[in-house]
Amino acid sequence: MPASSDSLTPRTAENRVIEPLYAEILRRNQGEGEFHQAVREVLETLGPVLAQRPEFVDARIIERICEPERQLIFRVPWSDDAGGIHVNRGFRVEFSSALGPYKGGLRFHPSVNLGIVKFLGFEQIFKNALTGMPIGGGKGGADFDPKGRSDAEVMRFCQSFMTELHRHLGEYTDCESGVLTGKGLGWGGAQARTEATGYGCVLFTAEMLRVRGESLDGQRIAVSGSGNVAIYAIEKAQQLGATVVTCSDSGGFVVDEKGIDLDLLKEIKETGRGRISEYAERRGEHVRYVEGTGVWSVPVDVALPCATQNELHEADALALVRNGVKAVAEGANMPTTPEAVHVFQKAGIAFAPGKAANAGGVATSALEMQQNASRDSWTFAHTEERLAQIMRHIHDSCHTTAEKYGSPGNYVVGANIAGFEIVAEAMLAQGLI
Secondary structure, eight states: OOOTTOOOSSOOHHHHHHHHHHHHHHHHTTTOHHHHHHHHHHHTTOHHHHHHOHHHHHTTHHHHHTSOSEEEEEEEEEEOTTSOEEEEEEEEEEEEOSSSSEEOOEEEOTTOOHHHHHHHHHHHHHHHHHTTSSOEEEEEEESOOOTTOOHHHHHHHHHHHHHHHGGGOOTTSBSSSSSOSSOOGGGTOOTTTTTHHHHHHHHHHHHHHHTTTOOSTTOEEEEEOOSHHHHHHHHHHHHTTOEEEEEEETTEEEEETTOOOHHHHHIIIIISOOOHHHHHHHHOTTEEEEESSOGGGSOOSEEEEOSOTTOBOHHHHHHHHHTTOOEEEOSSSSOBOHHHHHHHHHTTOEEEOHHHHTTHHHHHHHHHHHHHHTTOOOOHHHHHHHHHHHHHHHHHHHHHHHHHTTOTTOHHHHHHHHHHHHHHHHHHHHOOO
16 A cells, blocks of 8 residues: 555646645545545546546535545444353445435445545445446445354344444435345345346456457456455356456465366355365365465466455566456455556556446445335346446446546546546535535
């Protein structure tokens, strides 16, 4: 992660306007490194649009968009199966409602703090805007670790968490009418919601390759992670003819030259909640298991980081480029460090930021809201086609915007400016609120 005191580069006239704003954001949000990184990544691409649209500067859009509308921090007491009492900290950052009700998920992990929730919520503003749907940006979570906890313990934690959070939810404010999305299919859930983030990442990757005259068919792919996003990125990539050779967890990674056995991976991770090392033990001698990090050392055509933030570093990017990678798409939120992004862009690699490439999850969540509002239920095929349309729209919007502002092929610039313009226009129209 870059030092939070770094200035924005290059020092164009527009960035000389932005730099003091960024310095003020650092001062007011001290110790929130991930949030600083997310803000910096957006601000340093906005120079061209600010030069053409000075009304955004006059209306202080940047200052307003970087300050959450509401930040909630609350106590979450709960009891374990032995009767022991625990106290966790819950968060909900309602960042921007310019486009509609706050929309964004919850992360439960011991690393969760206000800075991480704010980085996720800030990214969500632009991600949601890119979907073309009327949803604002928000995010939440708690420093609760569900790993190793029984279902009853998780239930008691979630009930305590929602006892406080429910008072801030509602049909016209945060999420939808009293419930969250991602529900069971028998009580209002959307088909394809589970698959949506991973599927969407691969569909966006396919569009990046398409405009370069290629397809995913026959490509060799490295995926990091083995959770929901990774599993369904692997599934969609295989459906499109690619060979996925890696996946990982916090203990290490596997390399399967025959291609990941998706049924076995699902059995281990989704059913048994096991470790990725078990995949190597059960799959056969042709599979190599490596402890620790290093998945990006495997030669591939396409890389899909789907684990966590800042997992792909500069040295990893250099290794991928040396080994001939053609495209990189972020399935997770901000998994690539700024230095690594620069390596890919300098080498001319097609690189898709998470706010574009992993927007399929929240888009399908919003589709679930549509179904609930109309008391309807769509087929898997219909929802998947809507997802594919949305991902094509996001890709085309990023691609066109990058060209319009003088950075053809730069999906970071395209995604940031396209999302920013949508939100900024709404803020101008709504006045000073």
